[in-house]
Amino acid sequence: MAATSEALLQVLCSTGPSISHTRLCPNTSKFLVSTNQGLRFRSEKVKISRHKSYNVISAFHHGPIVSDRFMSLTCKCRKIDSVSDAISEKNDPLLKGDIATNGNGTFSSSLNIGGVNSIEEEAWELLRASMVYYCGNPVGTIAANDPSDSSILNYDQVFIRDFIPSGIAFLLKGEYDIVRNFILHTLQLQSWEKTMDCHSPGQGLMPASFKVRTVPLDGDDSATEDILDPDFGEAAIGRVAPVDSGLWWIILLRAYGKCTGDLSVQERVDVQTGIKMILKLCLADGFDMFPTLLVTDGSCMIDRRMGIHGHPLEIQALFYSALLCAREMLIREDASADLITALNNRLVALSFHVREYYWIDMRKLNEIYRYKTEEYSYDAVNKFNIYPDQIPPWLVEWMPNKGGYMIGNLQPAHMDFRFFSLGNLWSIVSSLATNDQSHAILDLYEAKWGDLVGDMPLKICYPALEGQEWRIITGSDPKNTPWSYHNGGSWPTLLWQLTVASIKMNRPEIAENAVKVAERRISKDKWAEYYDTKRGRFIGKQARLFQTWSIAGYVVAKQLLDNPDAAKVLVNVEDTELVNAFSCMISANPRRKRSRKGINQTFII
Numbered sequence: 001m002a003a004t005s006e007a008l009l010q011v012l013c014s015t016g017p018s019i020s021h022t023r024l025c026p027n028t029s030k031f032l033v034s035t036n037q038g039l040r041f042r043s044e045k046v047k048i049s050r051h052k053s054y055n056v057i058s059a060f061h062h063g064p065i066v067s068d069r070f071m072s073l074t075c076k077c078r079k080i081d082s083v084s085d086a087i088s089e090k091n092d093p094l095l096k097g098d099i100a101t102n103g104n105g106t107f108s109s110s111l112n113i114g115g116v117n118s119i120e121e122e123a124w125e126l127l128r129a130s131m132v133y134y135c136g137n138p139v140g141t142i143a144a145n146d147p148s149d150s151s152i153l154n155y156d157q158v159f160i161r162d163f164i165p166s167g168i169a170f171l172l173k174g175e176y177d178i179v180r181n182f183i184l185h186t187l188q189l190q191s192w193e194k195t196m197d198c199h200s201p202g203q204g205l206m207p208a209s210f211k212v213r214t215v216p217l218d219g220d221d222s223a224t225e226d227i228l229d230p231d232f233g234e235a236a237i238g239r240v241a242p243v244d245s246g247l248w249w250i251i252l253l254r255a256y257g258k259c260t261g262d263l264s265v266q267e268r269v270d271v272q273t274g275i276k277m278i279l280k281l282c283l284a285d286g287f288d289m290f291p292t293l294l295v296t297d298g299s300c301m302i303d304r305r306m307g308i309h310g311h312p313l314e315i316q317a318l319f320y321s322a323l324l325c326a327r328e329m330l331i332r333e334d335a336s337a338d339l340i341t342a343l344n345n346r347l348v349a350l351s352f353h354v355r356e357y358y359w360i361d362m363r364k365l366n367e368i369y370r371y372k373t374e375e376y377s378y379d380a381v382n383k384f385n386i387y388p389d390q391i392p393p394w395l396v397e398w399m400p401n402k403g404g405y406m407i408g409n410l411q412p413a414h415m416d417f418r419f420f421s422l423g424n425l426w427s428i429v430s431s432l433a434t435n436d437q438s439h440a441i442l443d444l445y446e447a448k449w450g451d452l453v454g455d456m457p458l459k460i461c462y463p464a465l466e467g468q469e470w471r472i473i474t475g476s477d478p479k480n481t482p483w484s485y486h487n488g489g490s491w492p493t494l495l496w497q498l499t500v501a502s503i504k505m506n507r508p509e510i511a512e513n514a515v516k517v518a519e520r521r522i523s524k525d526k527w528a529e530y531y532d533t534k535r536g537r538f539i540g541k542q543a544r545l546f547q548t549w550s551i552a553g554y555v556v557a558k559q560l561l562d563n564p565d566a567a568k569v570l571v572n573v574e575d576t577e578l579v580n581a582f583s584c585m586i587s588a589n590p591r592r593k594r595s596r597k598g599i600n601q602t603f604i605i
């Protein structure tokens with residue numbers, strides 16, 4: 001039997017006799033097992049959508065079903081004849097307006113925003129209107145809800161990364177069900193066979209997005225069933241891998257536990273297995289020499305070719321944060337001891353690597369400017385063989401005397417000096433950046449306010465790729481033209497990450513000021529997805545309106561500024577063990593000291 005099947009069987013066997021549930025398990029052969037508790041397991045082919053069927057491991061027993069902790073992936077719904085049926089059937093207190101369908105299988109309250117008093121109230125109305133339902137339960141929010149848009153592409157789906165600010169907004173409002181459902185349903189999708197041209201990448205990958213489809217039930221015209229149809233990137237533009245999805249999922253799971261005080265979700269066997277599968281995928285050995293995660297281009301918020309393949313900062317910050325969150329949530333048991341050791345080692349190596357080699361400020365820039373190259377030795381100062389000529393002319397002018405940041409990417413003989421907001425902000429939130437570095441990043445925001453906040457917060461990256469560089473690096477992408485979209489565009493959703501970071505560093509006024517800038521136009525501009533031009537003056541060329549994470553990002557920023565203490569559910573505080581290990585490594589670093597004496601423990605760096 002495949003290792004996965006064995007692992008899943010162990011999971012299933014430890015769940016107790018009164019539970020009937022299903023758990024997906026790709027690539028397994030069929031099997032049927034009985035336990036001494038009267039439980040039996042079987043693996044069977046189940047049709048998930050019209051074109052796909054999967055092996056599902058089911059546990060069943062002969063006695064009455066006491067509780068059904070696991071949700072199955074298809075649910076048979078009675079055909080809903082009228083909209084009012086749906087309302088009374090759902091009886092959902094969250095739905096105040098009229099019900100309209102949000103594409104197949106989803107419902108949302110249609111807008112009635114004439115009567116709202118504030119931008120915040122309007123945002124809440126819109127956020128509720130973006131809710132997506134599966135079998136009558138809220139499971140996520142649609143990416144954009146723009147009624148005037150004729151080409152929706154995949155903006156009618158629930159994106160994992162886009163849902164994070166929505167989920168946080170609901171958690172902070174005390175509305176927990178949607179987040180719980182989201183966590184559990186996306187977990188169900190995790191193990192689906194993802195195939196592209198007959199290739200199935202590693203298990204544990206979370207989808208980029210999913211759609212709820214309502215389809216007629218086979219052989220029964222009067223009934224329908226809801227289907228969750230995930231996209232792991234195999235349908236996405238450019239076939240990009242959603243590396244960030246699983247990392248965000250872990251971060252949200254921890255926030256759910258912290259907000260609700262209900263640890264029963266994270267302690268569930270299937271959830272623990274889900275965490276471990278994500279970690280195993282991220283910690284798997286490969287050819288890589290660095291502790292940072294090696295990914296292809298477009299594997300995160302920037303999900304198009306933008307020259308961020310390799311070790312982009314955003315993924316590293318999310319990875320670090322997810323490792324810390326997972327460490328907090330994993331139940332200590334013999335079976336997970338090795339994983340936790342691997343996780344701890346990686347945390348130390350990763351923080352050392354990023355803090356040391358990604359960081360730049362005036363001092364470091366000057367050091368790079370004077371680097372010697374072609375150093376062949378274990379204790380080279382210029383480890384990655386960076387040629388000083390790589391320092392771009394714009395940076396020489398741009399770097400303020402006070403302030404600094406983590407560069408976008410580090411590869412052999414290559415530093416990507418662009419400033420990426422999300423990676424830097426999440427380095428602060430997760431404590432991947434040191435305390436001094438975190439303050440320096442915020443200093444940079446203050447010093448470069450016009451460039452990074454401008455007329456609409458927040459620049460996704462700075463500066464834009466132009467001319468020949470744009471042609472070569474983006475492949476002449478007409479959507480990522482200079483100062484548009486991912487190429488130096490401004491994204492209101494990033495407000496919430498700026499808010500968490502500035503609250504963590506006790507400098508909330510930075511976020512307050514950015515929120516004020518956004519409030520001048522965010523509602524008038526119908527909650528655009530992104531803005532173009534150097535200062536973010538125009539609504540983006542192809543920006544969607546009523547983009548949910550622009551709405552949710554604003555809502556979360558407001559909620560946190562009202563109640564800064566709540567930011568704790570997202571923040572990772574550095575623990576002393578890591579600080580100690582880190583200082584051992586610093587003192588062993590040839591840039592500071594060339595001798596290796598004095599370290600008791602060795603870490604791979």
Ligand code: GLC
Nearest residue numbers: 143159161162300301302303
């Ligand atoms: C764009 C963004 C991506 C987002 C998606 C849905 O592709 O680049 O980060 O998840 O839209 O909003």
